[in-house]
Amino acid sequence: xxxxxxxxxxxxxxxxxxxxxxxxxxxxxxxxxxxxxxxxxxxxxxxxxxxxxxxxxxxxxxxxxxxxxxxxxxxxxxxxxxxxxxxxxxxxxxxxxxxxxxxxxxxxxxxxxxxxxxxxxxxxxxxxxxxxxxxxxxxxxxxxxxxxxxxxxxxxxxxxxxxxxxxxxxxxxxxxxxxxxxxxxxxxxxxxxxxxxxxxxxxxxxxxxxxxxxxxxxxxxxxxxxxxxxxxxxxxxxxxxxxxxx
Amino acid sequence: xxxxxxxxxxxxxxxxxxxxxxxxxxxxxxxxxxxxxxxxxxxxxxxxxxx
Numbered sequence: 001x002x003x004x005x006x007x008x009x010x011x012x013x014x015x016x017x018x019x020x021x022x023x024x025x026x027x028x029x030x031x032x033x034x035x036x037x038x039x040x041x042x043x044x045x046x047x048x049x050x051x052x053x054x055x056x057x058x059x060x061x062x063x064x065x066x067x068x069x070x071x072x073x074x075x076x077x078x079x080x081x082x083x084x085x086x087x088x089x090x091x092x093x094x095x096x097x098x099x100x101x102x103x104x105x106x107x108x109x110x111x112x113x114x115x116x117x118x119x120x121x122x123x124x125x126x127x128x129x130x131x132x133x134x135x136x137x138x139x140x141x142x143x144x145x146x147x148x149x150x151x152x153x154x155x156x157x158x159x160x161x162x163x164x165x166x167x168x169x170x171x172x173x174x175x176x177x178x179x180x181x182x183x184x185x186x187x188x189x190x191x192x193x194x195x196x197x198x199x200x201x202x203x204x205x206x207x208x209x210x211x212x213x214x215x216x217x218x219x220x221x222x223x224x225x226x227x228x229x230x231x232x233x234x235x236x237x238x239x240x241x242x243x244x245x246x
Numbered sequence: 247x248x249x250x251x252x253x254x255x256x257x258x259x260x261x262x263x264x265x266x267x268x269x270x271x272x273x274x275x276x277x278x279x280x281x282x283x284x285x286x287x288x289x290x291x292x293x294x295x296x297x
Contacts, residue, residue: 144290151286154279162275169268172258178268185275192282199289 048072077153
């Protein structure tokens with residue numbers, strides 16, 4: 001058992017589930033589909049982390065692997081991003097994209113749970129973070145779906161955060177949301193880069209980036225939803241003193 | 247007659263630190279999105295093994 005490849009994803013999982021609980025709680029109080037989708041997305045994040053911790057402790061079994069691949073590798077970013085779509089886009093377009101994502105997710109789930117797995121890769125507990133991949137799936141046409149989900153998720157979640165930062169910064173309003181969105185954007189980017197480093201064989205990169213990602217997303221959410229004690233943006237500044245117009 | 251130019255401006259400003267950091271963060275985030283976009287294309291094209 002590798003301590004890092006068990007402990008890090010387990011902590012990620014706990015952070016994600018706590019975060020998801022708070023988002024669901026906020027959803028029950030305030031409603032809003034973006035909160036529900038972020039709650040679902042963070043639940044997926046937590047499931048992915050839990051499956052990785054299981055892998056670190058016991059190695060893969062087919063069910064845990066499929067759950068990890070579906071929720072942790074394929075769907076999580078897209079569902080989080082869909083929450084941002086509901087926050088920023090017109091409801092009509094958000095609904096259309098939701099239907100497309102829902103159908104694509106069902107298709108992805110059918111393909112992942114119907115895929116053949118390499119039995120040699122199930123059960124081994126001798127691994128590093130760099131070996132965490134979908135290579136165990138031997139059926140064609142499954143792993144190719146993942147980049148499309150992740151691209152959609154990254155563009156909508158990180159792009160949406162960047163767009164919000166730009167809008168608030170341009171108007172110099174709601175500093176807490178600007179800061180929160182920076183945390184959210186960086187938190188969402190980290191696992192994506194961790195996955196990339198993992199592909200290049202940097203062991204443990206994915207686990208560390210997922211943990212930091214979960215923590216930063218959590219901080220970003222708290223920061224975005226908590227106005228700052230002082231409101232520096234409200235203070236007017238003196239205009240430069242100019243001479244009278246001629 | 248009041249001189250309009252000497253009235254306090256209502257232009258909003260963030261604290262100095264944030265005025266400097268936010269644009270840098272925004273540029274870094276946008277560059278990161280572009281890099282990931284190309285990585286995703288590379289993965290989709292099978293240039294290196296994906297998830």
